[in-house]
Amino acid sequence: MERLKARILSEGQNLGDGILKVDGFINHQVDPELMFEAGKELARRFAGVGATKVLTAEISGIAPALATALQLGVPVVYARKTKPITMPDQVFLTLAPSHTKGRTVELIVSPEFLAGGERVLIIDDFLASGSTILGLVRLAQTAGSKLVGIGALIEKTFEGGRAKLEGLGVQIESLAAIVSMEGDHIVFSDD
């Protein structure tokens, strides 16, 4: 998506160690119009998969997942990283290592909102090492849902996440795939 790539080039900052700072428009401050254009494009690419639910992880997956779910006309569920008091005692829980947090985080979904028979589309802000997305896949599988697609705003191809996900046999889409970041020089894949 050209508008997203242009924004990454103009405002993204390579902080080193594979960290791309995009918190002026995705992760802390959010540009709603950009987000809804991205949601529209993700919904277009996954129009044929028959998703009945969008699944993401708090916190920064919420905005792109909500925008995509709006376009698809389905609910979105965000996995919590801490269990709120409103959640039942029995939950689906998995552990996922977080590169940017430097530790393992819990991903928790209530069985009330992820059930057998759902067709789950996973949407997140980043596809990097794939750890968070694989955690969401495990949650969906544990719930007896069927995974139908995986989409991200930004992919860092050099972290190898896609390779880990390809065995799942579902469509994988990213709107801006970065093949290398060297200093201020960010290179996207041709697509």
Added chain:
Amino acid sequence: MERLKARILSEGQNLGDGILKVDGFINHQVDPELMFEAGKELARRFAGVGATKVLTAEISGIAPALATALQLGVPVVYARKTKPITMPDQVFLTLAPSHTKGRTVELIVSPEFLAGGERVLIIDDFLASGSTILGLVRLAQTAGSKLVGIGALIEKTFEGGRAKLEGLGVQIESLAAIVSMEGDHIVFSDD
């Protein structure tokens, strides 16, 4: 907003101790259409305040704030509760007691995205005791921004938050104001 009130009546659960469980459509699973209808209504009510930025708190404020900001055509900033590694060392930070979490949480905003001269509209999912919103007000004031309004999806009038906020002299709006919850009996204010 009638559609929101109807949803609270049909799916909201009073868990006691003032806790209303609405995680089937707001807090864990989100209904995107309901959220965008709410955002449209909040944007309509605050159309005259000249907001240049919407400010909210992660996690559950993000969806209604994003929906409102989209309609107003302004960016949204969500205060973080933990400082991500992409944030500069110098930040705006305040403490807010959280009733539902049973502890005090940090609210952190980067000075990059909240500056003097901004006209800040605060949007959150709940207006209850007002603690989180007052924390956001302090962040906006510390940044030298001007507070221009406060909006919430659901107000629990019996927790007294509005009284604490009225001294700020800005417009305060909620889309469903609950005056009492006794067992399954939820009563809204006339509005």
